[in-house]
Amino acid sequence: MYVADDKRYDSMPYRRSGRSGLNLPAISLGLWHNFGGVDNFENGRAMLRRAFDLGITHFDLANNYGPPYGSAEETFGQIFKKDFVPYRDELIISTKAGWDMWPGPYGDFGSRKYMLASLDQSLKRMGLEYVDIFYHHRPDPETPMEESMGALDTAVRSGRALYAGISAYDAKQTAEAIKILRALGTPCLIHQPKYSMLVRDPEQGLFDVLEKEGVGSIVFSPLAQGLLSDRYLQGIPADSRAARDFYLKKKDIGEDKLAKIRELNKIAKERGQTLAEMAVAWVLRDPRVTSALVGTSKVSQVDDNVAALKNLKFSAEELRKIDGVLAGK
Numbered sequence: 001m002y003v004a005d006d007k008r009y010d011s012m013p014y015r016r017s018g019r020s021g022l023n024l025p026a027i028s029l030g031l032w033h034n035f036g037g038v039d040n041f042e043n044g045r046a047m048l049r050r051a052f053d054l055g056i057t058h059f060d061l062a063n064n065y066g067p068p069y070g071s072a073e074e075t076f077g078q079i080f081k082k083d084f085v086p087y088r089d090e091l092i093i094s095t096k097a098g099w100d101m102w103p104g105p106y107g108d109f110g111s112r113k114y115m116l117a118s119l120d121q122s123l124k125r126m127g128l129e130y131v132d133i134f135y136h137h138r139p140d141p142e143t144p145m146e147e148s149m150g151a152l153d154t155a156v157r158s159g160r161a162l163y164a165g166i167s168a169y170d171a172k173q174t175a176e177a178i179k180i181l182r183a184l185g186t187p188c189l190i191h192q193p194k195y196s197m198l199v200r201d202p203e204q205g206l207f208d209v210l211e212k213e214g215v216g217s218i219v220f221s222p223l224a225q226g227l228l229s230d231r232y233l234q235g236i237p238a239d240s241r242a243a244r245d246f247y248l249k250k251k252d253i254g255e256d257k258l259a260k261i262r263e264l265n266k267i268a269k270e271r272g273q274t275l276a277e278m279a280v281a282w283v284l285r286d287p288r289v290t291s292a293l294v295g296t297s298k299v300s301q302v303d304d305n306v307a308a309l310k311n312l313k314f315s316a317e318e319l320r321k322i323d324g325v326l327a328g329k
């Protein structure tokens with residue numbers, strides 16, 4: 001039987017999501033990869049246990065994580081039943097709907113029909129009565145935003161979710177979504193944007209909107225799917241995400257990118273960190289970032305990413321050096 005580590009709350013910092021009542025761990029774990037039906041169940045289970053033992057109280061899912069679609073939620077449900085039932089009130093579990101999930105006109109995008117049916121399916125797969133956060137996974141250009149936000153509001157009012165979130169909305173869409181949700185009486189808790197040293201789009205307005213409106217952010221792929229680590233410095237390892245050549249493409253790991261990664265790796269070493277640790281610390285340097293949402297394929301990566309917390313401070317000189325490398329100077 002799994003008994004969580006007594007010391008699990010000793011070192012993880014918890015950061016408030018905007019002006020809400022909810023604190024999230026500085027590092028959260030996502031189940032997009034490595035928890036599907038095709039993956040090793042015990043490895044996934046070991047990563048979740050290790051994460052929780054280190055104070056990671058937040059696990060992030062979506063309806064279509066796998067492969068196959070839905071299977072990460074099923075895997076999580078099985079692990080939850082075996083290990084985490086006694087800890088339900090210590091956990092923040094999120095899921096999402098917004099990408100393609102089932103065939104036909106009601107299994108994708110942002111209709112009320114799709115979002116609420118999907119949430120019911122997610123709860124069933126995970127064996128949960130409610131999720132803590134339900135997200136609209138991406139904006140739908142054809143559905144009125146009032147309808148998608150209305151579905152989030154219903155999810156919360158019906159007790160299927162405690163909080164509402166949005167993902168992949170740009171700054172303007174985010175401002176609008178926040179306004180609609182506020183008028184409905186279900187404030188937007190959090191935004192989930194992609195953000196890392198290699199992808200800095202949220203700095204162009206999104207973070208400003210979130211700060212002004214008191215909405216948190218949990219940034220996904222802070223390691224740029226593993227590129228921001230020492231994993232690819234000597235080629236493409238057979239057990240890596242890039243080797244699967246699907247979400248992270250081999251062609252995207254060109255010499256110019258590797259040259260930057262080598263330089264960043266040097267800076268990380270000077271800071272006494274691995275590059276993965278520095279990548280996590282770097283996104284957390286911005287107080288508008290509530291949590292760094294990492295993925296892992298091994299327990300050792302959970303440890304490494306959490307070790308980032310030992311050095312979260314950057315000098316102005318270090319930040320300048322990093323910006324210089326990223327700008328190719």
Ligand SMILES: NC(=O)c1ccc[n+]([C@@H]2O[C@H](COP(=O)([O-])OP(=O)(O)OC[C@H]3O[C@@H](n4cnc5c(N)ncnc54)[C@H](OP(=O)(O)O)[C@@H]3O)[C@@H](O)[C@H]2O)c1
Pocket residue numbers: 029030031032033060061137167168192219220221222223224225226227229230231239240241242276277293294295296297298300301302304305
């Ligand atoms: N809202 C959205 O649209 C959206 C989109 C994408 C992701 N997400 C969420 O964000 C989560 C994280 O995304 P992500 O998996 O792309 O994040 P990431 O942390 O940037 O990348 C994770 C990958 O990096 C490698 N890695 C992790 N820690 C490492 C370490 N310490 N040293 C060396 N390599 C390391 C592993 O790759 P290997 O497998 O190669 O070992 C791991 O699978 C997802 O699980 C999901 O919950 C949300």
